[in-house]
Amino acid sequence: MSKFTDPLVISPWVDGRYITERPFSFDVGFKGSGLTVAVPRLFVTDLASVPRLLWWLLPPHDPQYAAAAVLHDYLLSLPDFDRMTAHSIFLEALTALGVAPWKAWVMFLAVVIYGRLSSH
Secondary structure (H helix, E strand, O other): OOEEOOOOOEEEOOOOOEEEOOOEEEEOOOOOOOOEEEEOOOOEEOOOOOOHHHOOOOOOOOOOOHHHHHHHHHHHHOOOOOHHHHHHHHHHHHHHOOOOHHHHHHHHHHHHHHHHHHOO
16 A cells, blocks of 8 residues: 655745645555655645635645645646646545545545646
């Protein structure tokens, strides 16, 4: 199973955003797979971009899925990284963190739909 190899450590930054205090990584597929995404120290993120109307269901700063949100933001910041692959890794990361399957799928579908709407 996929696994985060380091804990997420973030601090509030500016404008409601956060900054990673140290690097952390995620092994895609399974721990030790050789497919590792490393999020660098000082990466800036807004955590989960959730419309305020849905905060009661999906709080944007929920520590249960914060690492997956930062990982997803980082992948989307890479200029040539495929968006659908980033979304799929996000779903995998949510699952690795033990997020309830229904919630992980709702979050995955939200980023896919939002990604399609914002790319037009």
